Amino acid sequence: MAVTPGFARQAQYRTAFRVLGVVLAIAGLAVFVWGIKSFMGATDMPSSLSVVAFLGGFLVFGIGLMCLQIGFVGAAARYGAGETMPVVKDSLDYLKSGPFCSKCGERNDADAKFCDSCGATLG
Numbered sequence: 001m002a003v004t005p006g007f008a009r010q011a012q013y014r015t016a017f018r019v020l021g022v023v024l025a026i027a028g029l030a031v032f033v034w035g036i037k038s039f040m041g042a043t044d045m046p047s048s049l050s051v052v053a054f055l056g057g058f059l060v061f062g063i064g065l066m067c068l069q070i071g072f073v074g075a076a077a078r079y080g081a082g083e084t085m086p087v088v089k090d091s092l093d094y095l096k097s098g099p100f101c102s103k104c105g106e107r108n109d110a111d112a113k114f115c116d117s118c119g120a121t122l123g
């Protein structure tokens with residue numbers, strides 16, 4: 001898994017994965033349903049387009065779910081790490097020297113543009 005807890009911009013990637021996942025899942029499901037209807041409605045041989053929509057829609061839907069899983073598993077792993085490894089977390093915090101978030105007080109990496117915790121823009 002490419003997601004490593006505790007690093008700056010991870011929250012942005014998570015958000016991107018969640019948005020991407022929702023979009024792909026909805027789009028994939030819509031195409032998939034259309035493919036099934038087209039497939040079932042065919043009187044003779046189903047058109048190749050409906051087969052492509054059926055399989056492609058399912059595939060896109062699956063990829064969307066995978067993105068959602070990555071987005072939320074990352075959050076769960078980060079939460080778990082924060083709960084079970086406070087010493088490691090504190091050590092990482094000491095190594096960081098970046099700005100504190102003005103909204104939630106989270107310390108972020110020096111080159112971070114957005115808060116790792118709440119996503120606010122860092123001044």
Ligand SMILES: [Zn+2]
Pocket residue numbers: 101102103104105106115116117118119120
């Ligand atoms: Zn913040």
